[in-house]
Amino acid sequence: MVAKKAKIVIVGAGIAGLTAAYRLYAISHDLFDLTVFEAGDRIGGRILTTVFSGDRIEMGATWIHGIGGSPVHAIATDQNLLEESSCNWERMDGFPSGPLTIAEGGFTVNQDHLARPISSLYRRLMDDARTGDAKSADGHPGVGAYLRQGLLQYQATRTASTNTGLEDDTWSLEALEESLFAMEECTERTCTSADDLSDLNLSAESEYREFPGDHITISKGYSRIIEHLTSALPPGTIHLGKKLCLIKWCSGDGASPERSPPVRLHFSDDSVVDADHVIVTVSLGVLKAGIMKEDGKGIKFDPALPDFKREAIGRLGFGVVDKLFMEMETESREAFPFMRLAFRQGLEENGSMRHASKIPWWIRKTESICPIYRESHVLLAWFAGKEAMHLESLDDEEIISGVHATLEGFLPSIKTGCRIASVKRSRWGTDPSFLGSYSYVSVASSIEDLDLMAEPLPRGKGLEVPRLQILFAGEATHRTHYSTTHGAYYSGIREADRLLRFYNVGN
Ligand SMILES: Cc1cc2nc3c(=O)[nH]c(=O)nc-3n(C[C@H](O)[C@H](O)[C@H](O)COP(=O)(O)OP(=O)(O)OC[C@H]3O[C@@H](n4cnc5c(N)ncnc54)[C@H](O)[C@@H]3O)c2cc1C
Known part of the structure; x- marks a missing residue:
């Protein structure tokens, strides 16, 4: 039998x-x-790998996070998925480098004296959290309060460099530091999917493990x-x-x-x-x-x-994290910078802006707009939380007009010609399967x-x-x-x- x-x-x-x-x-x-x-x-x-405007893109998982010991990297290597591909692919040139950090209004932020010190502060705070050396702020268990305490301590003790390059008189040094720090926090939101970083458990950060080595994308998808x-x-x-x-x-x-x-x-x-x-x-x-x-x-x-x-x-x-891909119009296809966005942090309680701005609220927590590889005419921005859910609900025209308002708000003196022809975004938050x-x-x-x-x-x-x-x-x-x-x-x-x-x- x-x-x-x-x-x-x-x-x-x-x-x-x-x-x-x-x-x-x-x-x-x-x-x-x-x-x-x-x-x-x-x-x-x-x-989910797909093609947009001739480039291979990832709507979901994008990176092999550290190649040392990753089983996904082992499969990709065994199956020859990392070899050169006939189709250009997202981040084929690795992590973008040499960012141009722009403050809202179009002022280029000095990398050495302003952007980098805030990035280093942020990295040091998060590294301490990962090694378990972080002290929670007033007993608050969230990452959000801990980070803000770190910024305040930094501002209280740093000696302001005489050479900040802060030639824009609509920005104070503190306001700019605040915006640069918020920009780093926006990256954390997309990395973790936590809409509000005060909901992200600080003590759990030290348990999270990453593989050593480069973070890479998969050429064949x-x-x-x-x-x-x-x-x-x-x-x-x-x-x-x-x-x-x-x-x-x-x-x-x-x-x-x-x-x-x-x-x-x-x-x-x-x-x-x-x-x-x-x-x-x-x-x-x-x-x-x-x-x-x-x-x-x-x-x-x-x-x-x-x-x-x-x-x-x-x-x-x-949480919800979405990717927005934007194809530049043919006429405006010059090389686009890796542009990090320091938004003004002047939101009133009721959500209206203290200063006039046509930039919609749902784009104000976007850390950067970046071509998906150096020469690509496809740009990418990441969204998280409420902003991502709202992005999912918009029609393409509304998205394009919001992106144009943002580019105009950031690049008046640098690049006025960039226009978006079409967009493609993920909808992980509303898709009933996820x-x-x-x-x-x-x-x-x-x-x-x-x-x-x-x-x-x-x-x-x-x-x-x-x-x-x-x-x-x-x-x-x-x-x-x-x-x-x-x-x-x-x-x-x-x-x-x-x-x-x-x-x-x-x-
Ligand atoms: C925008 C984004 C970017 C990301 N970036 C990275 C990255 O760079 N690196 C990385 O390592 N990870 C990344 N991730 C995370 C990674 O994609 C996921 O952790 C991983 O793919 C989850 O796999 P899973 O099998 O657990 O779940 P899923 O992939 O969700 O698989 C579950 C399956 O169940 C199906 N299902 C749901 N409901 C039902 C039902 N009722 N009946 C039958 N089937 C059902 C779904 O359709 C789905 O196919 C990213 C994710 C997103 C959304």
Whole structure:
């Protein structure tokens, strides 16, 4: 008699789900009945490479963050994805350097005496936070208050250089330092996805790990990592357009009937699939929607998720980060600088500007506008939080006119001719398959919540072997590499290995 294969379902065809599938299949071959269900009409999730105005761009994951030891870098190298490509690609010349820092109104900020000292101050403060040497401000647990305290201390003790190059009399030295510091904070918002840095947990910063070495982009496109993972799976493993709505499981505490197999999955097309194990890899945003809202978004659980899981999902932060690509009009295609933007910080309580400005509010927390490589006529700006959500709601014309107002507000004396012909932006915040971009540890949560995210259900009692009905993978389940592709990758390996150990397969 042939034993029935255990049925393993993976929900989500992002890097976590596909890594789990790849690992399970590579080690067990066809020992399991393995299926991946994906709500969208494509694989890759928050990895999405496309082409805009002839250049290869990334709508989501962009960088391999440190090449020393990164599993994503290892795949990219093995698969020759880092070799020269016939198509020009985003940041093919590495991190942009030699910024031109401009203050609102069109005044070029002196790099040596103003921009660089504030950048160095900022870096030193964040380095201290990462090494655990940071002292919170008045006991406030957030990064925001700590940074502001650092700026005030700096301003109280620095001797103002006599050579600041501050020839614009509408700016005071303090106001300019404030704007330059805010510009650095805007980068932190996009790096972490925290809309408000006072919600970013200062003590958790020291637990976050980065790989050493260069940060690079993938010449053949990030999506090729995804293609590599799927190429090894048997045809028919991945099913697109299958949105999971409800997971019924057997909690073992009398709250649900026992069933065999124990997990029942209900999809939006009314189909039902039974499984022995399900690995849920959907974003933290989708999990939050499932526990918090009754609007049909997200995934429901029956019985409901236990308190420890619901609370971790609720506490952890999950913000919105979007990218806006802008194609310059043919007539205005001169080399565009890597332009860092020091906005005036004069917003009144009600949001109106103290001074007249046509620059819309949603662009005022953008750190820079930069060509995607030195000679490109495609410019890029990053958005986070409320500004990103608003950007998602605008039509292209409104975006273009806001960008023109900004360029006019910053470059009157340097470059008046740059016009934008078309734009392309991501919409991670409103896309129901993501409902945000990546996770962060908020002040309400702690690094332990990431471990709770990773715990399978039901929890084993005493010495009982956990039954592994519902397993969780995805970037928001990795304690030290959350928010990244490699964190998601590691989580897929972790959950595949958990099942392989359960069945005593492999090493
Ligand atoms: C703008 C942006 C820039 C980024 N930059 C970087 C970077 O430079 N470097 C880096 O390392 N990381 C970066 N990231 C983060 C990185 O993209 C993610 O951490 C990683 O891709 C997450 O992978 P995942 O498999 O955990 O989740 P996902 O990619 O979200 O995969 C989950 C899958 O589940 C599917 N799904 C959702 N709901 C359902 C449902 N109900 N039923 C079935 N399927 C469902 C989704 O469609 C999705 O395909 C960036 C992300 C964004 C948005």
